[in-house]
Amino acid sequence: MGSVGLPQFNVFGEYYNTIDGKLSSTQETRHGINPATGKPNAEVPVSTEQDVDAAVNAAKKAFKTWSKVPYAERQKALRDFADAIEKNVDDFAKLLTQEQGKPLMFAKAEASSAVTWIRTLSGFEVPEEIIEEDDTKKIIVRHTPLGVAVGIVPWNFPIQLACGKICPSVVTGNPIIIKPSPFTPYCDLKLGELAQQFFPPGVVQVLSGDDRLGPWLTAHPGPDKISFTGSTFTGKKVMESASKTLKRVTLELGGKDPTIVCPDVDIPTVAQKVATLAFLNSGQICLAIKRIYVHEDIYEPFLKAMVEFTKTLKVADGMEEGTFLGPVQNSMQYEKVKGFFSDIEKSGQTVAVGGVNEDKPGYFITPTLIDRPKEDSKLVTEEPFGPIVPVMTWKDEQEVIDRANATRMGLGASVWASNLDTANRIAMSLEAGSVWVNTHLELDPRAPFGGHKESGVGFEWSAAGLKAYCNSQTLYLKKKA
Ligand code: NAD
Numbered sequence: 001m002g003s004v005g006l007p008q009f010n011v012f013g014e015y016y017n018t019i020d021g022k023l024s025s026t027q028e029t030r031h032g033i034n035p036a037t038g039k040p041n042a043e044v045p046v047s048t049e050q051d052v053d054a055a056v057n058a059a060k061k062a063f064k065t066w067s068k069v070p071y072a073e074r075q076k077a078l079r080d081f082a083d084a085i086e087k088n089v090d091d092f093a094k095l096l097t098q099e100q101g102k103p104l105m106f107a108k109a110e111a112s113s114a115v116t117w118i119r120t121l122s123g124f125e126v127p128e129e130i131i132e133e134d135d136t137k138k139i140i141v142r143h144t145p146l147g148v149a150v151g152i153v154p155w156n157f158p159i160q161l162a163c164g165k166i167c168p169s170v171v172t173g174n175p176i177i178i179k180p181s182p183f184t185p186y187c188d189l190k191l192g193e194l195a196q197q198f199f200p201p202g203v204v205q206v207l208s209g210d211d212r213l214g215p216w217l218t219a220h221p222g223p224d225k226i227s228f229t230g231s232t233f234t235g236k237k238v239m240e241s242a243s244k245t246l247k248r249v250t251l252e253l254g255g256k257d258p259t260i261v262c263p264d265v266d267i268p269t270v271a272q273k274v275a276t277l278a279f280l281n282s283g284q285i286c287l288a289i290k291r292i293y294v295h296e297d298i299y300e301p302f303l304k305a306m307v308e309f310t311k312t313l314k315v316a317d318g319m320e321e322g323t324f325l326g327p328v329q330n331s332m333q334y335e336k337v338k339g340f341f342s343d344i345e346k347s348g349q350t351v352a353v354g355g356v357n358e359d360k361p362g363y364f365i366t367p368t369l370i371d372r373p374k375e376d377s378k379l380v381t382e383e384p385f386g387p388i389v390p391v392m393t394w395k396d397e398q399e400v401i402d403r404a405n406a407t408r409m410g411l412g413a414s415v416w417a418s419n420l421d422t423a424n425r426i427a428m429s430l431e432a433g434s435v436w437v438n439t440h441l442e443l444d445p446r447a448p449f450g451g452h453k454e455s456g457v458g459f460e461w462s463a464a465g466l467k468a469y470c471n472s473q474t475l476y477l478k479k480k481a
Helices: 049-066 071-087 089-100 105-120 158-170 185-195 215-218 232-243 268-281 297-309 331-346 395-403 421-427 463-471
Strands: 002-003 017-019 022-025 029-033 040-045 129-133 136-146 149-152 176-179 203-207 224-229 248-252 258-261 291-295 348-354 368-371 386-392 412-416 434-437 470-478
Touching: 002 395, 017 049, 017 185, 029 224, 040 185, 049 176, 049 203, 049 215, 071 089, 071 105, 071 158, 071 185, 089 105, 089 158, 089 185, 105 158, 136 463, 149 158, 158 176, 158 185, 158 203, 158 412, 158 463, 176 185, 176 215, 215 232, 215 348, 224 232, 224 463, 232 248, 232 412, 258 268, 268 297, 268 386, 268 412, 291 297, 291 395, 297 348, 297 386, 331 386, 368 463, 386 395, 395 421, 421 434, 463 470
Parallel strands: 149 176, 149 224, 176 203, 224 248, 258 291, 258 412, 291 386, 368 386, 412 434
Antiparallel strands: 002 022, 017 022, 017 203, 029 040, 129 136, 136 470, 348 368
16 A cells, blocks of 8 residues: 555546545556446556555544534535536546446436535434423434445446435545445546545545455444445345444345336327336446336337337447447446346247347447246346346236336336326335336435335435434433432
């Protein structure tokens, strides 16, 4: 571990860990791959256990003072941090496209929404509540910071998801160590570097590494809280590891979102929207539409409209103008998505559109709709996390609600209908953390975000989400002896 002073901030400069207010390099380095070209990106640190110890110690030291800094000052530091990200949005977006693969316009939208998230979440407070007060006593509930938090981030929204953890942690007085995915470390390392201008040493730190780093952090006795976003499979491992030291955990996990299309919808409009919300970010969104249930009366024209629209979506390098689908983010994910195609071929399912891998360097997959696969098929029951979606029919309202809910996942769900009474009634029967009518995926940082069932534990964002970084403390105070 060697450290250097803070250079002039440049998103495309060199990439360092941030430990105790300094930029820090490691003996061993590695690199991510630009998924559109297959070419290597810049070298990044591979943190060691000593780096983890150093970051945890710095965070523990920082906690002593940062937790005492007045709330308004912590809010101001976050607002200044958001302003600085905003000034660099265009560069962050380019770097994001280069490391993650998403089209530049969506990369810019992600970086900008991170700014909105920080501004909104830093505006919330966790006020004391007075339970009872009379001449002799006062009972107060207050929310005190937990200590040191670790934020573990996946590769699909590295900027937005890191900021969605940094802000609530830091504003409530907890230093945080961010661990990006090894596939997408670049923007997060630069967020860490930028943060050093606004926070004291040890308050916001970012460590990049290989597959050993996450387990080291969750097992380390120092941190008090793990906020994890990623797959359900890994989330279970994180919870198991955190249980050894009873760290608090918030888990934001996988999804298998159903959408129900009623017979009275305007077919051309809704078909386009549903396909868009299934294929955004090449389907690599926890909350993307992953199962489409269309009423049998409109099934054929609705599927046709989705197919025609899907054919118009440009699949290319995210740097190219007009690209709607960039590549799948990494080779592991590419192979996983191709596994779904093999299963479809083997079981003779009907491909309505797509179904081929693009003949290009990089991990490109054509957006694909599968016409009425069996309800127990791999595609209907598992999360491909790629641009391949099953379309099924339904007839009876209760039956489609039961099918939509027949999953261990419960992240998002939606219903589309012109008759809003019908739509709202169906929406209220769906088992998911976020449920939409006539849209999907439209998130608001003022609202809690989390999953039901195996899609998560706890929730993030919103004023209430700040409490996930706090202990609840009840004070039974005396006013008279
Ligand atoms: P992943 O679970 O493989 O990895 C997520 C993060 O965990 C990465 O930083 C990874 O390095 C780290 N990690 C891996 N093994 C670990 C371990 N044993 N201990 C600690 N950390 C470990 O997920 P992914 O493939 O990066 O992301 C895709 C998944 O994430 C999908 O299932 C998707 O639905 C889900 N996701 C959920 C949300 C949400 O908010 N609910 C958001 C985005 C993605």
